[in-house]
């Protein structure tokens with residue numbers, strides 16, 4: 001039996017919703033709903049919808065802090081009282097007040113991250129077997145509500161009701177790994193910037209934030225046993241700006257913020273290449289024992305730690321140990337890309353040794369697809385990025401793959417030749433290019449189970465501010481989210497572009513600087 005804690009809503013809207021059902025897949029200028037990513041099954045009915053009223057409560061089970069936190073998260077979008085109320089008890093048992101939003105954790109739906117959302121005139125119910133499922137149910141409900149809820153702290157009144165259409169949704173993701181990567185090394189982004197990115201990606205049910213924490217141009221995470229990494233290596237960025245870094249406390253704050261939104265932080269320390277910031281901080285990591293000058297350009301491939309020196313492996317062991325101890329998630333990304341100064345044997349031996357270091361600190365290796373040249377541990381995950389290297393051969397070896405194909409998923413690629421920001425070495429990627437393809441085709445004939453999921457990297461050579469980042473990420477990140485979550489056979493560009501257009505007022509309310517692609521009927 002549920003013993004509810006009631007969270008009172010301050011709301012007065014009383015209007016009703018009336019929608020006509022529209023089958024999924026029908027191209028339509030005014031979609032029946034604008035949920036991104038597309039749920040597995042959705043029925044919107046013409047009946048009276050749900051309206052938040054002054055009597056509405058968000059009901060969460062007692063004694064479950066995780067679900068209570070999800071209830072508080074939902075409350076911020078719909079104008080809310082802060083204090084939980086004791087359960088109203090009638091006839092000796094708890095009763096649920098009218099116009100409630102009820103979050104229940106049970107045994108069904110059983111699939112990881114799955115949820116079921118039912119909206120009727122007098123109640124909204126979200127059911128899941130894991131808190132993550134409840135969180136995704138809440139994100140879906142948020143998208144059924146009017147875009148103005150995104151301003152936050154809305155106090156609805158009768159002239160502007162907060163309502164959701166009557167609906168039944170049963171939903172679960174296609175892939176377990178639905179990621180975004182932010183390069184905080186080429187340009188530094190503050191903890192507030194990163195939190196904003198976490199907020200935006202989690203609206204679309206992405207669940208991994210890969211932070212590219214070290215590269216030639218900057219080292220961004222405090223390592224107590226090697227303090228010059230941030231003291232020296234943290235002070236630069238592309239173009240010569242001041243750079244910056246996260247203290248271990250900042251990082252813990254990011255990990256916690258992400259966890260509340262069911263996002264796992266995946267820290268990356270790129271090695272053996274892309275290491276000039278470390279090499280300039282510590283002379284002993286260089287084969288010639290001399291520290292190079294700091295680097296603020298955008299070339300790649302010129303740097304590498306000295307793979308023949310013991311100091312290098314002491315350094316890596318210390319760095320991995322400290323990061324592993326601050327990272328509750330199971331993954332540690334070791335980079336491994338674009339090394340032009342080592343032989344193949346040197347490179348493979350280095351990756352083999354680093355894999356064992358990472359494993360000894362209890363973490364699972366993720367690396368860019370070049371690490372396929374090493375003897376991969378069964379737990380290691382390869383991140384496919386180079387368009388010309390097929391990941392099918394890796395999958396045939398039984399390797400698990402994250403698909404980040406640069407010509408489809410790199411958010412730092414320009415939309416077209418006129419885009420002011422970004423690069424174009426892999427492709428121009430308009431919104432349709434980002435959406436209208438499928439990762440399973442890249443790995444065929446290997447089964448879909450070889451794919452852990454998808455991830456969209458955003459390299460920051462050309463992006464200095466969050467405004468820049470948002471312009472490249474939106475709307476393409478929403479396309480990536482749908483590829484990661486929704487079934488291939490349910491996806492169609494013609495239908496998607498209508499739902500994408502309907503995100504615009506939401507993004508405007510959130511202050512997102514998005515690209516108004518001519519392909520989308522905004």
Ligand code: TNX
Pocket residue numbers: 300337338368385410412423459460461
């Ligand atoms: C390739 S993707 C890189 C990065 C660059 C990016 C720019 C990868 C593993 N390496 O170092 O920033 O291209 O698009």
